[in-house]
Amino acid sequence: MTRLPALLLWLCSSAAFASPPVQLDVQLERGNGPEPATLDAHRCQEVACGNVLRDLYEGLVTEDARGRLIPGMAERWTVSRDGRVWTFTLRPGLRWSNGQPLDAAQVVASFRRAFSPATAAPFGELFDALHGARAVQAGEVPPASLGVAAPDARTVVFTLDRSAPLPALLTLPIAFPVYLPAVAQYGAQHTRPGQLVSNGAYRLAAWTPQANLVVERNAHFHGARDVAIERVRFHVTEDAAAELQRFAAGDLHVTEVVPPQPLEALRTRFGAQLRISPYIGAFWLGMNLTRPPLRDNPALRRALALAVDRDRLTRYITGLGEQPAYGIVPPRIAGYTPASTTWATLSQPQREAQARALYGAAGYSKQHPLEIELRYNTSTPHRRMALAVAAMWRDVLGARVRLRNEEWKVFVGNRKQRVITQVFRGGWIADVPDARNFLAAFGSDGPLNWPGYDDAGFRERLAKSDAANTEAARNAWLRAAEQRLLNADAVVPLYFYTSKHLVDDRVLGYEANALDRHASRWLRLRP
Template sequence: MPNTACVLRTAFLLMLCCLPATVAAQLSTRLERGNGPEPSTLDAHRCQEVACGNVLRDLYEGLVTEDARGRLVPGIAERWSVSADGRRWTFVLRDGLRWSNGEPLDAAQVVASFRRAFSPTTAAPFGELFDALHNARKVQAGELPSAALGVTANDARTLEFALDRSAPLPALLTLPIAFPVYLPAVARHGAEHTRPGNLVSNGAYRLTSWTPQANLVVERNPRFHGATGVAIERVRFHVTEDAAAELQRFAAGDLHLTEVVPPQPLASLRARFGDQLRISPYIGAFWLGMNLTREPLEGQPGLREALSLAVDRDILTRHVTGLGETPAFGIVPPGIAGYTPAMTIWSTSTQAQREARARALYRAAGYSVDKPLVIELRYNTSTPHRRLALAVAAMWRKVLGVQVRLRNEEWKVFVGNRKQRVITQVFRGGWIADLPDARNFLAAFGSDGPLNWTGFDDAGFRERLAKADAAASEAARNAWLHAAEVRLLQANAVVPLYFYSSKHLVSPRVRGFEANALDRHASRWLRLQDAPR
């Protein structure tokens, strides 16, 4: 029998040759990207996950952006400077900036967009990352008007930011919360301003279609200041919650780039895909969060520690994830310059020693074979997350006798439940770095904001964060951040599991894909080689 794949490929190539030139050109210049779950929003100020961030970095550009290697480069600001004390930053916009609808973009609009981002009605989840910005917390809490925010426009092209302490402002300005949003569309359409036809952007691409639970399509924005350097005409972001199905779509030629790679033996993946498999270090931590505001984990640090001790991280990273991840015994991953990550006091114990202590703590908390803990472990729909949840549940059952009910939810439902802290008990958590800074992994636990999914509330932890913020040197700052991480680990608010590696399948046709520590790959830096004919 003839090889079916070869027959289909030949037929496709013949069809491509016979298509009108304009259609063939569209096919050859459209990038097909896997993107994980359905984006929860395309409102840049409300985005809090990778799926929306990937799309928003194509649609928008902030004052500062990143190149293909993750290095900070000018965005809509052509240059910037900072005062000697690190508390006043000045940014000068490029001349002639335009929105995708052709209207001018100036400094006053950027300021208005920041005020909208920090408005209590916007409830931007990443607002707390800007707590160094003058009056940001009070504006977001509704205690001061938006005009009190420490961002001002000196003229049509110059902005100033006032900080209450030194902070890595340029890196923070690469986050979606700092993207300028076209406010007339927000006023006209409300929440619908993110829909095709309504969304006005300022980045390398503009939104042309959005089919829920299927895909989003963006096309090159001719009014983008760097449009001549954008090689790919169109990008289609595919919803790919099932990592195994995403892999098969890549193997069939339907995708040029995957968002993830499903757990499989590394040797077999290498044998099958060779150099198309890209694995590299990634500043991210995966952990299970515990709801400290509800039974059965509220007020039970010993029980929480028992659950953490009972997990064999070596087995998880060797046999369940297996693609370069490393066991985690802390919150902050390695690889952040100048910072020494903290670890649990039992990180150097053998697994047998950990399990013995886990059983003792479990009994001390009042549980036994006759009276087992019954608990829910909640995660968003995903093949890797399901495999991990099953493995952890099996370990808890084997070591302690815990009865685990697994609950998987579509991403938006999961995010809402996790944020509300009402029905969650144990849940899939973790953090991907927004910038290479230890504080980025710890800040959410220091307030009762929308990112503190565990409800952790500890004055000692907040005091250590405050001392880090007031530190006179980088070394002192990192020492206080380390002390804060130790405090968090001692409370057993989360179960650290592993530190991430980035893993993608990348077609040989894709050029310009560069590994970087934050695993961000804006489409503007990529290009497609012509398909074989």
Template sequence: MPAQPSPAQSAQTQLERGNGPEPSTLDAHRCQEVACGNVLRDLYEGLVTEDAQGRLVPGMAQRWTVSADGRTWRFVLRPGLRWSNGEALDAGQIVASFRRAFAPATAAPFGELFDALDQAQAVQAGRVAPERLGVSAPDPRTVEFRLNRSASLPALLTLPIAFPVYLPAVRRHGAQHTRPGQLVSNGAYTLAAWTPQANLQLRRNPRFHDAAAVAIERVRFHVTEDAAAELQRFAAGDLHITEVVPPQPLVSLRRRFGAQLRLSPYLGAFWLGLNTTRAPFRDAPCAAGATRCDDRALALRRALAMAVDRDKLTRYVTGLGETPAYGTVPPGIAGYTPAQAAWSDLPQAQREAHARALYRYAGYSARNPLTLELRYNTSTPHRRLALAVAAMWRQTLGVQVRLRNEEWKVFVQNRKQRAITQAFRGGWIGDLADARNFLAAFGNDGPLNWTGYDDAGYRERLARADAAATDAARNAWLRAAEQRLLNDHAAIPLYFYTSKHLVSERVRGFQPNALDRHASRWLSLSP
């Protein structure tokens, strides 16, 4: 029987990480949230990956080239790549995995981000066979991608949808291929155990190409939906890293935790979505020959947006460096100037006066108040924010708000289906530093368009951005699209994120980066 590690050895070789809600899946092609992404980046590696500072570095590919027109990319694999079960991993398997990712049956939520990949949209829609997808293997160590327009492909290849999934396990086990003992991966770690609603245990993968440089033997991701409880577990020494920090006065947090409190800029926007496919936010269709449509639903959406005091939210409710948001794209993206709501320069008192007038125009009053359900996933910060927004809507407009919290997986499904949602917690965490990443979901009827926003003018502006000949022209069209989205008020921007974690003094290698990704392979634990 193998010798068991002593408690002292375990303390030095096991990293304890808070991870927020239970991951909705460990199927890399179906992951759509941070909770599964954190785990998958430990289990898998794409052709390209990121270092601790968030810079693009070689992953499975040791090098890559791009054609002069930016439409053909070739990636040369490292020699001797292996799956965690010891089998060889070659270019043909990577191509087959991409075809599975975009097959209609997979329903990959992030497939729409690869709209530049030749035939990707047609494959996902079932119009052409997966074999027509613009990815091929000229030889066992080369993967080639064909694009229909110039795009920053290496950044996209860091997303979980681009990770290689071991297809024999999918054929053998179906949806259960993600379970311990059945999940075959290619990253720095393997899945050793998964206790639902408790934790996921990972073990270092000895067949990873850079296993010798992976310092931490085991990683345990804990389900920590309650941010206040997560903080207490950190304070008690049960966690080395928290996923978030609950809303508390910054001065007291600094006093209590000192340098263990890590705050840094983050490409993320928090907004509330409004379901524009059903009452009360659905626009009335224009009558034939009419010069003006019934715009009372738009007036109501705008009233709700203007009634929220974002300065109070970021000062008293979130309070950890977040900044008020009047757009959907956060600052900090090179070459892009974010758009803002047209009324963002008005003092709050004037916004509220306009909001009350719009509310009356939409047909609501003290005698006929709007009754609205605001839905959010179970989380202390989200509950506090929902309570604050509901109070502002009630005090300024007289809206009667019912708060409904749901466990993460249930919330995700309800939000995606748009059948029972009215107002709901939304937002977007950047997958790459590109304004389009924050706007693309609103441009089609895919699973990420939770609001159901449907506007031909918006889609035209995205298309013009895609066809632009220069970065400046592309960003100008993207800004025009964002402005149109803001004018239609399908979403109510509230604040731009900061990344916020508590990190033990024992953790080495934890570096701030704009996308807030911290793969365990770059970390170590001091004694």
């Protein structure tokens, strides 16, 4: 047997056991949907900004490529026996992207800023278990009353009023630390390149409105040596068909969505590059319950819900594995049995017959048709969906439907204000895999209650779920709350999402996960 020289043996063994070398000077091109409404982590409320913020920031807890919770800024944490006191120990030597030290006191100050009334954080209500959170957001008590404290430079303690899945909640952008000196100096402009200071794997390098954002590897990130991709460019890709063509031309490594097309044709064209997987998300149409014609008209709302053929919608319009929805909470949430509309078991002809009868009972007919506006944000899939639903309402009921599409930021503002909206594109993507996450917004008059649903019975059931002593009892009360919401026809469930992307063969480390989050720090590019 030939004996290898000692140096060659050492090199071979080192290559076999060493981590793959960090690949620098490469750029990942990602489609990202609409222009992010903001890069203020505490004000983010949509996927487009969340994708970028998860590259720029890291919370106390984060997720790996498969969506599993792992340490972030905190190297470890403990919880009291009653589930109400959580103690997090920070990693030593944490720094901001500008090199300044990051300690527990700054984490606490950032949380206080997130929940202050001036910030108006839209996801604040998801933290209603945090002591003082609601009162602070309402301006009833000062931010210092929030149940977050820093007993020393490396310890953050949270006090809750009831048990809650706090580590999962801490992965949300509202829980990211914001660099308050920049906020004090630049105000709303602290999110601009050269002014945004973050703590994640990347730092903001450039932002060209309605075109793209570029982030660069943050040398001060605690895990910087394991971040393989030097730069990431997030492209604004509101037109899904154009995004697909850019991918086919080699301009994008990853798409945000895939436009509705025959599934077999897509598989034939793209093969293993087409990634479709289960996703905890629900798509529905919201109804403005604060203004006519939908306010105080349950018969009309039910008629509109019944007239939609969800099987046709998911088979021919979306067509990428979506499941017809008759509820708000998607399947696949552990321990929870979703509620369903009372008419889900009827055939479509039976539903349509009921829809016509209710339409007439609501005071409408061929001679006096309903005139209503369906509003959606600019997007190829949403336009196809709106056209299909409008056609169903016209054919089944004789309604006259005006379609109104708006750029994302305008749409979000109008939907939140509930002034000019009638029927609008809604839905929810899970922030945490918990049924309550899909229902909580309807229990208050907060910025996420787009229909303006106001029902004491719903709030009572939500409160009883919070007070439940067992997980089974909690889920039972949540299901009762969901059923009450469905019985009121405040929304029209359409389908449950699948995640669907095109991923270039050169991209390594892209893993399917139930929340469809793919931080760039876990990815590599094959040369």
